[in-house]
């Protein structure tokens with residue numbers, strides 16, 4: 001059996017998150033300090049013009065557990081996540097946003113539950129979950145009902161992007177069919193995990209507010225892109 005010295009790898013894709021990334025990494029180091037050297041944090045930055053990567057390198061120069069990856073080719077959220085996952089050494093790999101939408105306090109829970117599942121997913125739409133913006137909450141909730149009906153996924157939140165996966169489960173997944181685009185990679189991941197009969201557990205997550213910087217999501221274009229992708233997946237399924 002492969003001997004893994006890292007218990008948990010946290011992959012943090014970021015773009016222009018200079019003011020969020022340092023407090024986030026500090027928070028994660030303190031939440032998961034019980035792992036000591038068996039923790040690694042990979043900041044995957046798409047060469048942000050605001051100097052996100054330089055800020056991380058400077059702030060954590062003496063912290064060997066924090067690694068910074070700067071990408072200049074093939075940029076984009078899903079490609080960044082893929083690269084982070086490919087370069088991570090952990091037994092359990094966890095992906096989260098870097099703007100505090102995904103609260104660091106859920107990380108110990110995701111890590112713990114991953115002992116009992118292949119994939120653990122943070123969900124806003126089960127008891128205990130939610131998000132502060134009520135309008136967006138209900139719009140996302142309705143959109144998720146549409147996704148679940150169309151795709152047949154059993155998870156309530158197909159767009160959260162917060163998850164932990166065991167290495168052996170990750171290695172079974174076809175990366176080429178999942179990791180491209182933006183948040184749509186997440187519902188492809190869920191769908192394939194379900195089709196491969198993986199054990200998927202959802203835990204509630206209450207989103208936090210972004211303290212600094214700007215959201216990259218442009219809603220109309222993102223959701224029309226998601227809808228096209230959902231319909232493409234449905235069409236492919238019908239043809240199988």
Ligand SMILES: Nc1nc2c(ncn2[C@@H]2O[C@H](COP(=O)(O)OP(=O)(O)OP(=O)(O)O)[C@@H](O)[C@H]2O)c(=O)[nH]1
Pocket residue numbers: 013014015016017044045046075076077080096097098099101210214215216217
């Ligand atoms: N590496 C990389 N990270 C990205 C890219 N676009 C967004 N991100 C990161 O992906 C995460 C989600 O992006 P957000 O802009 O917060 O998108 P969102 O959470 O859907 O939108 P809000 O709810 O409005 O915050 C954040 O950590 C971003 O920094 C990208 O092109 N490359």
Ligand SMILES: [Mg+2]
Pocket residue numbers: 097099101210215
């Ligand atoms: Mg966000």
